[in-house]
Amino acid sequence: MPAGNVLDRNAGFAKGQAQMWGFGLDTAIDSHSYGAPGSKIFYVDPNNVQCTDLGNLGEDPIVPLATVARAIVLCRDHQGDTIVVGANDFWSYAPHNRATPILESVVIPSTKGGIRLIGVSSNPLGVSWSPAAANGVALTVHAVDVLIEGFAFYPGILANCTGIVVEWSGAVSFGENVTIRNCFFETALDYGISLDYSWYAQIYDNYFEGIAVAAIFNTSVVGDPDFAHIHHNKFFKNVLAISLPTTDNSFIHDNLFMEAAGGTNNMIDLTGGTDNLVANNFFSCTIIQYDTTCSDATSGAWLFNHCSDGSPVAPPT
């Protein structure tokens, strides 16, 4: 076993290594890559002393790439290619062994559809990833069929940052069918996930904490993120949780909202939308407050949701 790949909590990659997170489940790396004959795995690990974008091909985990940006360049369009990003212990309170987080603002261009971007972390928060500079976006998706999981997006000391932006303009950006799961969006980001006319987003099993503007947001520069499926996420002390006005045909269920009970449209806002289904969510407000923290009855069906003093019969107005 090469140096640096001993089986400790902050182990790096080793060839043939079973995936630490999701092994045996549909979150495992092999379930992404082996399903497509000829697909490739590109390894990124800035904490590996042998990492470099100059010369390394990225397909050998012992000599990985240094940046996600380089891995995206090497990925091919819709070939089942997967980018695996190695663990860092940036979050750890203990002395750091792999202290370098991902510090990049990356765009997946429309020519790189079908990429899987997987953070393999030794902690439940995911691989720490910050934008490169203030006012930055860690990851912008302009391609279809991109899957993102296993990252902890955080701003550090940077102001006005966003975790993930997904955009569809029909000209240069075609960000649609995105899957974002098992990610953590951390305090003081302005936005967790920002969607513009990006249909069919699958957003599940994520955790949003202390987002300064909105955790999941409809930018609507072009249009609305219709047909979204948002479920099993946890929202904790965000200014706005799901803010998707004018969005249609979306299914929002089984989410937990621990947000300000006295807020206005701060938990689920679908004002102006149509044909949505909002069901079986749990809200940290009373039935009376639910009428104000969520909006609204004309946006679709609001069924079997739950508040701190029971389950509302009527939809919010």
Next chain:
Amino acid sequence: MEPQVQKLMIKFKLDVSDINKLLGAGLTTPKLIRKAALDKKIPAGMSTGTKTRLETKFAKKV
């Protein structure tokens, strides 16, 4: 059919001829169409009732 046309047809439940009239008026995105509906500036000559339906639907929803 262009993806942009397809998405607008689905979003607004319109046929392709009506979408082409919107595009011809420069209303190429949902954002622009909603704004035009709010301002009562959906172009004339669309299918029967369409202009009224859009302008009513988005009267307060931009």
